[in-house]
Amino acid sequence: MEKHEEHTAHVHRDDEGDKLGMWLFIFTELLLFGMLFLMYAVYRYRNPVAFQLGGDELDVFIGTFNTVILLISSATVAMSITAIQRGNKKQALILLGITLFIAVVFLVNKYFEWGAKIEYGFYPGSELLHELGHGTTLFFGLYYIMSGIHALHIIIGIGLFIYVATQIRSNKIHSTDYVWLENTGLYWHLVDLIWIFLFPLFYLIH
């Protein structure tokens, strides 16, 4: 059976288009979290005291620490893009490695934070939450949902970083074709941005 030549329409390259696509995807993420913020607003309005007391239970130190390192990781991924634009492959990989490392540290902190809360008895369906009433149940319900979905985004980000790093190593991403790295950076800024809102809403507001 004869074989026809490769279908080439899919190798069409359009970096601007790729970035537009990523921005549209970011809109969808903002809407997804937007609905969660909406729910937070509704339930905080209805249970102001319980939400305040719930916030006091959270560890501001871990929260602040995670915020600071996540901001640093946003900077390192941006620097990695600049490095690849300048053709400095090694520097780009190091900076990407730092970002990846910070993402893992963030998750480790999250693990200990959640672990401590669950040990205390703050988890959906627990006796303690049942005693503390509706407001606290909702606060911790939203806390686990929102920081959990955010953590899921961090995990996806880690996967993206690993993929992009292998692409840089094998020279598929280089100084004239780096839209994958740029889009990964955009995604990571979004993950960072959402945390910037989650942090004060859960840990700081009194």
Next chain:
Amino acid sequence: MSETTTSKHVSFLQYKGKYKGILGWILSTDHKRVGLLYLYTMLVFFSIAAILGLLMKIQLIAPGYTIMGPQTYNSMFTVHGIIMIFVIVVPGLPAVFGNFFLPLMIGAKDVAFPRLNLASWWLYVIGILVVLSSQFVGGWPDTGWTFYAPYSFRTPANVLPALFGAFIMGFSSILTGINFVVTIHRMRAPGMTWFKMPLFPWTLYATAWIQILATPVIGITLLLTVMERVLGVGVFDPTLGGDPILYQHLFWIYSHPAVYIMILPGMGAISEILPVFSRKRIYGYKAIVLSSLAIAFVGYFVWGHHMFTSGMSGRALYAFSFLTFLVAIPSAIKVFNWVATMHKGSLNLQTPFYWATSFIFVFMIGGLTGLVLGSLATNVHVHDTHFVVAHFHFIVFGGTGYAFMAALHYWFPKMFGRMYDASWANIGWATFFAGFLTLYLPMFALGLQGMPRRYYDYLPEFHTGNIISSLGAILMIAGALIIITNLVRSSRHGKKVTDKNPWGGKTLEWQTDTPPTLENWEEIPTITDSPYEYK
């Protein structure tokens, strides 16, 4: 070099690439093959859901237990709804004809992200399989396709697969939307300014924006319902402080705009077909474009009209009712445009034209009864009755379904390089149309008399209407069988079409080969004229 020349001229149906046989289809990133994959998938699942619908109508042919009990009936309308909404009408025209014809109509070689496009189809199929897997791991859900809280996490029936499946299909919808917006922004042929773009791509554009901006809301809502059911987080559960009405708000914030995802591309297809078969320029091109965008925009702010009896402040009720009336205006503008296009045209009475005109007819009935539901006082009277069921079947099935059939007959020769059998197609259309009206018109009357929806049983006074309606269902399914058999048969054995432009259309897709070659164009065309210049 001889091989290169042959592959440049071979049609996409005959192309043999890296993979052979069925793998050459399910792993193909060619937008035309992806479009057909969607078409075949929909054909299979439409048939399943239509049979479920028919079984329900047979159950309703007499009061009491006819062929099924209440629990079976509940799971049937649930699965019928989930398949018809999430698998058929929401992806509907964009996934099939959008994939196939968007690049052709704007002079591109493919969509912006061909691999993502194939991934959307895979996600779609995985979603369907997850929904249907419920049959084998604990039975069908019984919540209705709306999954209302708190029943959706209280019922012992198996709801999780349906929630997960719908969630996965949401991803597919979002990715298609992103793909189309980028394609339309970046890949229009040189000279095709925004207002020289044909109307079907315009409506796909409006639709894609709704897919992007509304689908994430249903995604998170379904996910929260899953968490509520599995973990008991409390957000929708009144016994834990959550608010079930909030669930309804979130659900309809997506699901009302989704109605416009369903109907807008249908309106676009009708706007393509009527000028071709009237041999006339479309009347009011810009009005159609702007009203499409207006529908997409205003459609976001009317979700509350699904909840008039759920408990809302009086002010909110008035606002939602007013906005609902507002969104009817751009829809009506289009009807005037279509009628004016046909006025003094030289009509070519072919099957796509029959479907298109009957679309206008049923769409108007659906639209005007929508106003009955949109006004507060009458809404309370007919809320959750058969009137509502009749209304949305007129819009969703009568609107989107007829537009789909119109588009399928219109583009059939381009897609398959063969012509359908015209007389069987017309017989099928007439049978289907008669069956459709017999099925759904009595349901308006039944609803006004007070027959509620979603009951497997009814009072004896509703018997006459239900007999007529059930007989209509049988007639309509017979029509659907004629149509599908004719199309499937013609796609393999129909008369060959080699003419690039069998209908004499003016839009770009009719300048490609029939069926199109793999990369559509040897040279990307340059556009100088508006798309509907009949002289």
